[in-house]
Amino acid sequence: MLKKWLKLVGVKRKNNMSMNIIVAWPPNIKEIKKVFDLTGMNPIFAFGDVIFNPGGREIDEPLAFHETTHSIQQENYGSVGSWWERYLVDKDFRLEQEIPAYRNQYARYCELVKDRNRRIKYLYSLAYNMASPMYGRMVDFNSALKIIRNGN
Numbered sequence: 001m002l003k004k005w006l007k008l009v010g011v012k013r014k015n016n017m018s019m020n021i022i023v024a025w026p027p028n029i030k031e032i033k034k035v036f037d038l039t040g041m042n043p044i045f046a047f048g049d050v051i052f053n054p055g056g057r058e059i060d061e062p063l064a065f066h067e068t069t070h071s072i073q074q075e076n077y078g079s080v081g082s083w084w085e086r087y088l089v090d091k092d093f094r095l096e097q098e099i100p101a102y103r104n105q106y107a108r109y110c111e112l113v114k115d116r117n118r119r120i121k122y123l124y125s126l127a128y129n130m131a132s133p134m135y136g137r138m139v140d141f142n143s144a145l146k147i148i149r150n151g152n
């Protein structure tokens with residue numbers, strides 16, 4: 001599964017991927033909150049090889065794929081901190097990073113769920129998230145739909 005997924009992401013990681021999940025806020029939460037309004041959200045954050053999950057929400061496999069994509073991006077960027085700094089200020093970079101994350105999330109869901117109606121419902125929920133104000137409206141809903149569906 002890991003091999004297949006790495007192929008999907010189109011990036012290479014030296015070591016086998018394993019993410020730790022911690023019920024806590026990430027170390028840069030102060031900076032994140034300056035940019036993102038997290039009111040009413042139950043967000044999780046990839047920071048290096050850790051998924052910070054302050055709300056203790058359930059993280060299913062497709063969502064883990066999303067966050068692990070960011071972890072690999074951060075590793076390839078050279079520094080987790082620098083990746084986050086750019087992610088927070090550069091909307092185009094943010095979109096560029098979210099596209100493979102959402103695609104991987106949806107692709108994994110489609111591997112697990114064959115029902116067409118459930119897939120469409122999931123696709124719409126992902127597009128809704130991607131177009132949400134939390135990301136600073138980096139993309140509109142219809143574009144998000146097209147972007148995520150690409151290749152499926």
Ligand SMILES: [Zn+2]
Pocket residue numbers: 066070097098101
């Ligand atoms: Zn993301």
